[in-house]
Amino acid sequence: xxxxxxxxxxxxxxxxxxxxxxxxxxxxxxxxxxxxxxxxxxxxxxxxxxxxxxxxxxxxxxxxxxxxxxxxxxxxxxxxxxxxxxxxxxxxxxxxxxxxxxxxxxxxxxxxxxxxxxxxxxxxxxxxxxxxxxxxxxxxxxxxxxxxxxxxxxxxxxxxxxxxxxxxxxxxxxxxxxxxxxxxxxxxxxxxxxxxxxxxxxxxxxxxxxxxxxxxxxxxxxxxxxxxxxxxxxxxxxxxxxxxxxxxxxxxxxxxxxxxxxxxxxxxxxxxxxxxxxxxxxxxxxxxxxxxxxxxxxxxxxxxxxxxxxxxxxxxxxxxxxxxxxxxxxxxxxxxxxxxxxxxxxxxxxxxxxxxxxxxxxxxxxxxxxxxxxxxxxxxxxxxxxxxxxxxxxxxxxxxxxxxxxxxxxxxxxx
Numbered sequence: 301x302x303x304x305x306x307x308x309x310x311x312x313x314x315x316x317x318x319x320x321x322x323x324x325x326x327x328x329x330x331x332x333x334x335x336x337x338x339x340x341x342x343x344x345x346x347x348x349x350x351x352x353x354x355x356x357x358x359x360x361x362x363x364x365x366x367x368x369x370x371x372x373x374x375x376x377x378x379x380x381x382x383x384x385x386x387x388x389x390x391x392x393x394x395x396x397x398x399x400x401x402x403x404x405x406x407x408x409x410x411x412x413x414x415x416x417x418x419x420x421x422x423x424x425x426x427x428x429x430x431x432x433x434x435x436x437x438x439x440x441x442x443x444x445x446x447x448x449x450x451x452x453x454x455x456x457x458x459x460x461x462x463x464x465x466x467x468x469x470x471x472x473x474x475x476x477x478x479x480x481x482x483x484x485x486x487x488x489x490x491x492x493x494x495x496x497x498x499x500x501x502x503x504x505x506x507x508x509x510x511x512x513x514x515x516x517x518x519x520x521x522x523x524x525x526x527x528x529x530x531x532x533x534x535x536x537x538x539x540x541x542x543x544x545x546x547x548x549x550x551x552x553x554x555x556x557x558x559x560x561x562x563x564x565x566x567x568x569x570x571x572x573x574x575x576x577x578x579x580x581x582x583x584x585x586x587x588x589x590x591x592x593x594x595x596x597x598x599x600x601x602x603x604x605x606x607x608x609x610x611x612x613x614x615x616x617x618x619x620x621x622x623x624x625x626x627x628x629x630x631x632x633x634x635x636x637x638x639x640x641x642x643x644x645x646x647x648x649x650x651x652x653x654x655x656x657x658x659x660x661x662x663x664x665x666x667x668x669x670x671x672x673x674x675x676x677x678x679x680x681x682x683x684x685x686x687x688x689x690x691x692x693x694x695x696x697x698x699x700x701x702x703x704x705x706x707x708x709x710x711x712x713x714x715x
Contacts (some may be wrong), residue, residue: 627651
């Protein structure tokens with residue numbers, strides 16, 4: 301059999317692969333196609349990758365840090381359980397699960413005060429306090445104050461666990477004056493897993509009307525004149541109106557009793573003379589009234605220098621020569637800052653059923669030559685008495701703590 305050349309047409313043997321006349325190749329070129337199995341494999345691989353990527357994205361979305369925002373109360377869904385967080389200025393409300401979204405306090409012009417803003421945490425399922433276990437999940441906890449409508453910025457202490465409020469996870473003392481106005485108190489927590497929690501409450505301070513007496517305008521040079529003035533104050537000034545007394549640099553040689561008001565009592569100096577009491581001063585504020593005493597000398601030969609039946613805050617005062625220099629009677633509290641107690645039988649004594657309600661400080665006092673510098677017969681609550689910077693020298697007993705009340709003397713000086 302023969303075939304024709306694909307180019308010139310000459311007859312060629314059937315099995316000829318080229319033409320001897322024109323040298324043309326007689327085999328037809330064919331396209332060699334790659335096997336298609338790779339496409340199926342690639343499609344399968346792509347499908348797997350898409351599924352893995354989707355699963356990874358889902359896992360990533362699930363574990364991505366989340367932000368939780370609320371007002372004074374919020375529920376945080378932890379890994380193993382959910383927690384209810386709430387803010388309160390009152391330990392009583394806090395431990396019973398009642399948040400305080402706002403609070404308004406009044407304070408007299410020129411006065412300063414503070415409130416403890418507390419964060420409470422509960423196991424949402426059981427309702428039990430869970431501050432300690434929740435704190436183990438927290439990387440950081442911060443507080444800030446945001447003034448509203450032209451108000452002054454309140455000062456604050458960064459939140460920490462405060463043994464004076466053992467049921468609260470964190471506590472921050474918010475300081476303010478009569479001019480502070482309204483501030484939003486902002487809490488921001490960052491969890492160890494990256495989640496963030498934001499809460500806030502509002503604190504408003506209203507300025508209270510006060511009545512002020514100056515020695516230049518009002519007779520108060522003697523014990524009789526001062527007591528007469530105090531009697532007229534009780535009759536004429538409403539008990540919820542604070543009273544400021546600017547005393548002259550004289551010596552009052554008889555007992556004096558301050559009645560049921562918030563008192564600001566300011567001593568003065570003139571040459572070597574200083575406002576001095578040589579007999580017992582009694583403070584009898586009721587219904588939450590209290591007294592601030594500044595720059596006053598209590599010089600005695602026996603008896604009691606200051607007899608407190610309400611909260612009394614002492615600053616830059618001195619006590620010498622008393623059997624008992626200052627005592628907090630039942631329902632009262634005495635706080636001292638930068639005061640001097642010298643040669644007293646007992647300098648500072650607590651015999652009361654009242655708790656202070658915040659973290660009391662006894663900073664930078666000097667206790668020298670007393671029989672007992674600090675005597676705690678009875679004192680409820682968990683407030684820690686902090687004596688940082690206070691000096692104890694040549695006392696027979698520095699601290700007699702029969703009530704075993706919490707105290708902190710780590711930064712005190714004992715000589």
